[in-house]
Amino acid sequence: MILEQELTVVGMILKPHGIMGEVTCSFSSEIDFENTEFFILCVDGIFVPFYIDSYRGKKSDTMILKFDGVNSEEEAKPFVGADIYLPCSLLDDEEQNLTYHYFVGFTVEDRILGTIGEIDDVDDATENVLFVVGDKLIPVVMDFIEDVDHSQKILYTRLPEGLLEL
Numbered sequence: 001m002i003l004e005q006e007l008t009v010v011g012m013i014l015k016p017h018g019i020m021g022e023v024t025c026s027f028s029s030e031i032d033f034e035n036t037e038f039f040i041l042c043v044d045g046i047f048v049p050f051y052i053d054s055y056r057g058k059k060s061d062t063m064i065l066k067f068d069g070v071n072s073e074e075e076a077k078p079f080v081g082a083d084i085y086l087p088c089s090l091l092d093d094e095e096q097n098l099t100y101h102y103f104v105g106f107t108v109e110d111r112i113l114g115t116i117g118e119i120d121d122v123d124d125a126t127e128n129v130l131f132v133v134g135d136k137l138i139p140v141v142m143d144f145i146e147d148v149d150h151s152q153k154i155l156y157t158r159l160p161e162g163l164l165e166l
Contacts, residue, residue, distance in 0.1 A: 002047035002087075005153075007040060009101035011084040014062075016077055021070040023079060025063050028101070028124070031086075033063070040085040047085065100129055100140055106155045108133055111146060113159065136164055 011027035038049040050067040057063055070076050088102070100122045108116040108131065121132040122140075129140040138144070138159065147156040 002040060002049070004047065005105065006087055006089070007047065007085040008088050009083045010039075010086050013041075013079045013082045013084060015080055016073045017064050019073045020066070021072050021076050022064050022066045023070075023076050025065050025084060027063065027084070031063075036086070036090075039065075039067075040087070041079060041082050042085075100124060100131075103131065103155060106148075106153045108138065108155050108157055111156065111158045112161075113164070116157075116164070119155070138163070 009028070010031060011025050014024045014026055016022070017024045033052075033055050036052065038051045040047050040049050042048075050070070053066040053068045055063050055065050070079075083101075103119050104121060106119050108119060110116055116136065116138070117133040119131045119133055123130040123132055123137065131138040131140055138157070144157050144159055145155060146158050148154070149156070
């Protein structure tokens with residue numbers, strides 16, 4: 001069984017492309033498609049690997065994918081809006097750090113303020129990416145991040161004074 005904590009989000013399915021089951025996908029990190037055999041999608045709450053039949057570039061961060069067994073626009077439509085996952089074990093630490101969604105579920109521990117809470121979501125709708133921690137928004141700025149404990153899922157920060165009161 002594939003567990004969510006073993007995965008990291010690397011992209012999202014945006015829309016069907018044509019009538020042969022292809023989908024347009026956006027990726028948040030650079031993927032080595034030559035060495036990637038499959039992606040994982042969540043289907044009815046279960047993480048399922050989908051093997052890549054073919055792919056081609058559209059823009060630098062957008063690809064058109066064809067998954068084995070998805071052969072029509074109707075079969076592709078249910079996947080629109082789905083996150084695309086890869087196992088963390090297939091990504092090195094640098095690639096994992098580039099994917100902000102990897103940190104969902106991590107506890108934010110500030111060196112001065114103490115425990116702030118768990119990262120619930122990532123707001124990447126604007127150029128300034130934010131971690132959503134309860135009702136607090138924390139800018140994802142590498143200068144604020146001091147250390148990451150991947151095994152304990154703790155993000156150690158040193159936030160500027162007054163940032164959480166904004």
